[in-house]
Amino acid sequence: MRAIVSVLGQDKPGIIAHISHALYEANANILDITQTVLRDEVFAMTMLVDLSAMKVSFEQLKEQLDAAGEKIGIEVRLMREEIFKSMHRV
Amino acid sequence: MIDQRDILKTIDMIARQNLDIRTITMGISLFDCVSDDADVCAGRVYDKITARAKNLVKTGEAIENEFGIPIVNKRISVTPISLISQGCENYVKFARAMDRAAHEMGVDFIGGYSAFVQKAATAAEVRFIDSIPQALSETGIVCSSVNVATTRAGINMDAVKRMGEVIKESAELTAAEGGMGAAKLVVFANAVEDNPFMAGAFHGTGEGDCVINVGVSGPGVVKVALESKKGQPFDEVAETIKTTAFHITRMGQLVAREAAKRLGVPFGIVDLSLAPTPAIGDSVAYILEEMGLETCGAHGTTAALALLNDAVKKGGIMATSHVGGLSGAFIPVSEDAGMIHAAETGALTLEKLEAMTCVCSVGLDMIALPGDTPADVLSAIMADEAAIGMVNTKTTAVRLIPVPGKQVGDYVDFGGLLGRAPIMPYNHNSPREFIARGGRIPAPLHAQRN
Numbered sequence: 001m002r003a004i005v006s007v008l009g010q011d012k013p014g015i016i017a018h019i020s021h022a023l024y025e026a027n028a029n030i031l032d033i034t035q036t037v038l039r040d041e042v043f044a045m046t047m048l049v050d051l052s053a054m055k056v057s058f059e060q061l062k063e064q065l066d067a068a069g070e071k072i073g074i075e076v077r078l079m080r081e082e083i084f085k086s087m088h089r090v
Numbered sequence: 091m092i093d094q095r096d097i098l099k100t101i102d103m104i105a106r107q108n109l110d111i112r113t114i115t116m117g118i119s120l121f122d123c124v125s126d127d128a129d130v131c132a133g134r135v136y137d138k139i140t141a142r143a144k145n146l147v148k149t150g151e152a153i154e155n156e157f158g159i160p161i162v163n164k165r166i167s168v169t170p171i172s173l174i175s176q177g178c179e180n181y182v183k184f185a186r187a188m189d190r191a192a193h194e195m196g197v198d199f200i201g202g203y204s205a206f207v208q209k210a211a212t213a214a215e216v217r218f219i220d221s222i223p224q225a226l227s228e229t230g231i232v233c234s235s236v237n238v239a240t241t242r243a244g245i246n247m248d249a250v251k252r253m254g255e256v257i258k259e260s261a262e263l264t265a266a267e268g269g270m271g272a273a274k275l276v277v278f279a280n281a282v283e284d285n286p287f288m289a290g291a292f293h294g295t296g297e298g299d300c301v302i303n304v305g306v307s308g309p310g311v312v313k314v315a316l317e318s319k320k321g322q323p324f325d326e327v328a329e330t331i332k333t334t335a336f337h338i339t340r341m342g343q344l345v346a347r348e349a350a351k352r353l354g355v356p357f358g359i360v361d362l363s364l365a366p367t368p369a370i371g372d373s374v375a376y377i378l379e380e381m382g383l384e385t386c387g388a389h390g391t392t393a394a395l396a397l398l399n400d401a402v403k404k405g406g407i408m409a410t411s412h413v414g415g416l417s418g419a420f421i422p423v424s425e426d427a428g429m430i431h432a433a434e435t436g437a438l439t440l441e442k443l444e445a446m447t448c449v450c451s452v453g454l455d456m457i458a459l460p461g462d463t464p465a466d467v468l469s470a471i472m473a474d475e476a477a478i479g480m481v482n483t484k485t486t487a488v489r490l491i492p493v494p495g496k497q498v499g500d501y502v503d504f505g506g507l508l509g510r511a512p513i514m515p516y517n518h519n520s521p522r523e524f525i526a527r528g529g530r531i532p533a534p535l536h537a538q539r540n
Contacts, residue, residue, distance in 0.1 A: 004092070004097055006097055006098070006101055008098075008101075031091075032091040034091065034094045036094065044094065044098055046091070046094050046097045046098075048091045048092075058155070058156055059155060062155070077101060077158055078158070079156070079157055079158035079159075080156050080157050080158075081092070082157070082344055082348075083100065083157045083158065083159060083341060083344060084092045084096060084097055084100055085092060086340045086341060086343065086344040087096070087100055087337045087340050087341050088092060088093070088096040088100070088337070089092070
């Protein structure tokens, strides 16, 4: 299963470190990363991750990412890739 | 990887523009429950519903969690009870069995306490219709509907007359809850068999044993998309709505397929409806206002709604393999912040709403009237709507709530998705003798298409 991790929040050091650490602990493999600083220093990052060898449940990974996001004051979402593919690709 | 802008756009639609799946509705056939003993039959109804729907809510929540898209309601629709209970005497037992099963399954509503009497009613159907007020007052989440007209059969004016009284009785028996009984009762012309939306959902006779139908929503997304098109011609407006409806519906199709696969049940249809909620920013009225109307209800509203309804269908139809249900724009007054505001200020009247129902997907929906509105006035409003449905070969529905003890200027609050409505005035000239005639209004000439 592949999923998209999306991160939105005020730009600050350590965002990628915290999120990728949470993914590493769950044995989720990062396939691709895109990041931009949007207007007013809002940081946006999207990661494509492979969850096929994941050691925890989808629910647990979501909680761990939430916890990592909360620690550094950013919004983190984990959503299956199909939702974006179905909406934006014919 | 998918373009980051597309990912952020989707997240923005969900997080800030109220994009959601309004409902996953499981349709369940009850034909194999038939018996001439009400206890046996109602027992089988309970068993069948709980067997088929036991994983519905859990599956809905799992999809919500993994795909990150809210699924607001999980619902059940069943074969119209009047079709399986005609050999029995006590119909309310069936409503109680439905209610108990639905509560146990954790769903939000169950629909199908329904009858089809567009041409005439059998003796059992007359008794069934008589039982509706009690059934709605003794149950919590059971919804009822009665089809009184079709383009092919004409309008059964005896049924229209009786349904005016049934609505009054349903409201009076639930007076303590603002006449909530009437909010769970829909009177249809040209009812559809695969509608996932309440209160009018039922599992039609042409359906299989069990099916998953999905209703999408997202008026907020359409409104935001139009904000960037200020002052541009209608061609541009229509294109923007079509593109947005396409995206919304693709999401509905994905969720419907996924739910059907996980539940081991065939996928039925996606209903391409723009269904508002009372939340600010989730209003169909605001879309019409975004097109340039000062307030919903102003002259021009019907044209704006016609464009919206058409563009939603054109955009959505390519995004799903099977379109069905009501598909279009809903205009339930109490469930739409913009409609509520327009009705409060007097910009939106019952007459304008009636005109709007000629071009939208359904009809006069969630309209609160004074508690002392005569039954024949309710019947006459129904007859007007049924005529619009019959002549235009479209579904029309009437969900009127004569709120006991309330007058124009008062409010009724049903809470949740049903929202809050101002009591609206009606035309006080009497249709009594018109409604007293009974009989049938013949089907229109264009019904003869063979």
